[in-house]
Amino acid sequence: MIAGLSLPQKSLPPKYFYDDAGSRLFERICRLPEYYLTRAELALTKSNLASIARFAGRGCELIEYGSGESLKTRLLIRALRPAAYLPVDISQAALRDAAERLAREFPWLEIVPVNGDFMRPIELPRARAARVVYFPGSTIGNLSPEEAHAFLSMTRGQAARMLVGVDLRKDANALHAAYNDSRRVTAAFNLNLLARINLELGADFDLRRFQHYAFYNAAVGRIEMHVVSLARQDVRIGRHRFSFDVGESIHTENSYKYSVEGFRALAARAGYATEKTWTDRKALFALHALKAS
């Protein structure tokens, strides 16, 4: 936090959004009319479930990175009957709630929750069946292309097959609406980061003096989220003091959007061949089936 807030463009990694309150707010985002991503990926998964299951293979061990509430995973679990399901998430609350719900719904399933940061080496139990990595939700878009490359190189060492959900490049207005919803849930999600810093690090951010700001940066194909200072002000975190000018921002998240070809090229650089890509008719979302090449 201190390092990020000391940069010329103040910047914090998006993984810190997901405390208990942040995970709940994200679940509400997924149900917003403007946030098409979750619905599009769910529908895409439902309508191609048989071929997705053929690619992944029944009886595999399914590792899901950034599993959250494991919503789409239910479809895969039913179709694949995996030998084990390993949800990996930084949010303890999301992981616990999802594991409890899944255990009730699939009493036959071995669930091995792993609480950790997927950008760092994570120790997983020894594999007892072929492993498949599942990374839905376009969470890969929250990584820079360099981080995404490093992440894909890491997963390639864990499993020969991977399913990745990726938000597609599209009309800037649709993207803008998805990250500036009318109920202001995304704004609350963004500002919750400051509330979390107050709570956990004893900082004194005044949330009334910061505002959510999200826009589509078409030149690089990403939504950028910022919290913008509405006043000239100082904020303290312990013995550190940070000054804000009016209009100065903390860059809190990138959400990269990829064309089908753009994502395939990224995967290829990390050593994956794309066996199949499923997209919906409105070209909102893509699900890529990758094989280590």
Ligand code: SAH
């Ligand atoms: N896969 C779900 C949730 C996506 S939200 C879906 O498709 O709806 C992103 C999830 O990734 C959150 O649950 C968040 O807690 C988790 N996450 C974000 N950064 C992470 C990191 N660095 N390591 C582990 N989990 C992370």
Ligand code: AVI
């Ligand atoms: C988790 N991730 C893919 C979401 C996204 O769309 O980038 C996080 C999010 N940020 C704002 N709204 C949703």
